Amino acid sequence: MLNGNKMLFSGMQATGTLTLGNYLGALNNWVTLSDEYTCLYCVVDEHSITVRQDPAELRKRARNLLTLYIAAGLDPEKNIIYYQSHVPAHAELAWILNCFTYMGELQRMTQFKDKAAKHADNINAGLFTYPVLMAADILLYQSDVVPVGQDQMQHLEITRDIALRFNNLYGDVFTIPEAYIGKVGAKIQSLQDPSKKMSKSDENANASIYLTDDRDTIIRKFKRAVTDLEACVRYSDDQPGIKNLITIYSAVTGKAPADVEAEFEGRGYGDFKLAVGEVVADRLQPIQEKQAALLADKAYVDGIIKTNAERAEYLALKTLRKVQKKIGFPERIR
Ligand code: ATP
Ligand code: LTN
Secondary structure (H helix, E strand, O other): OOOOOOEEEEEEOOOOOOEHHHHHHHHHHHHHHOOOOEEEEEEOHHHHOOOOOOHHHHHHHHHHHHHHHHHOOOOOOOOEEEEHHHOOHHHHHHHHHHOOOOHHHHHOOHHHHHHHHHOOOOOOHHHHOHHHHHHHHHHHOOOOEEEOOHHHHHHHHHHHHHHHHHHHHHOOOOOOOEEEOOOOOOOOEOOOOOOOEOOOOOOOHHHOOEOOOOHHHHHHHHHOOOOOOOOOOOOOOOOHHHHHHHHHHHHHHOOOHHHHHHHOOOOOHHHHHHHHHHHHHHHHHHHHHHHHHHHHOHHHHHHHHHHHHHHHHHHHHHHHHHHHHHHOOOOOOO
16 A cells, blocks of 8 residues: 655645745645655645634645645555544644744744734744644654755754654654755745745735646736746846746756756747746646545545545654653553
8 A cells, every 4th residue: 555665754734825836845846756655745834823813724735735746646555644633642742842843943033023023913822833743744754855945954953953862862763753854946036036936925916836726827917927037048146036936947847957958049038938937837727626526525535534634643652652752741541
């Protein structure tokens, strides 16, 4: 049933509508890695409530995300695709790991600083300990590899630090995970301001390609993308706008940036932007169709949700019980 002995874990938050950045930086790599590992792909709904959510919206988005995982090519029979909130062991291990994490470490997290600045009226303790819950997600499954975009690297490092600290005290309890950052697409920038990452929470809808955008919208957004003055398709840091579009084109087509430059040699930005729009629209269309079909098949998706939560829980409890024993919690009487 499962693919390999090595474990892979990754997750995404059910906040907002996924962008092309999430797809190329994370989801697309998940699909390529899924044959090699035993994989868990989690919808991290518990992380989502670190920022205030509308309950009906959160529930809908979580289901959209779970079906998107499947639509993007992750097989729910081979991989474990589930909601974090369905496996209480995540929150239980997070509590324990909180007691092995220092305030100073958490204060250095750039995501915390960014989110705290953005949500100054709600700097809650969950937002602060967000990385500890993420560490629990990863360590519960003895994960060897964690595919994420560049922006999550700092969270992977703190996860490793927490695991090493725990292992030093109690013996080899946790596998020390490695981050997997894709070669291309690890960081997709905003189409309107190439110095910022493309983000689903950007207020400017033209800055991001959403995975739900239709062909015309995708092409229009690429046409309007901010580019540079040089007017030739060259991959260079002094042309951040065009560099970002080359990164996108490379990640979608699998062509190296130098080959993309050669392909568009002597052609203007207009042609190139249209070509990028077309390859992106071609890639997203079948995913959108498959997702719509899944959302219409309630019984099938509910079945997946139930069995996969049970499979995840079975694995999670093995680690949790071991941890509880190591730290001295009394044994359960059965
Ligand atoms: P938000 O804007 O709400 O903070 P986000 O768009 O940054 O969200 P996350 O849910 O934090 O998305 O990230 C999901 C996954 O997508 C992570 O693995 C992250 O590294 C990756 N990712 C997010 N944005 C990008 C991007 N612009 N380029 C590449 N990968 C990205
Ligand atoms: N913090 C991540 C989402 C996330 C995650 C994880 C990713 C939560 N738990 C475990 C990998 C492994 C994010 O914001 N993208």
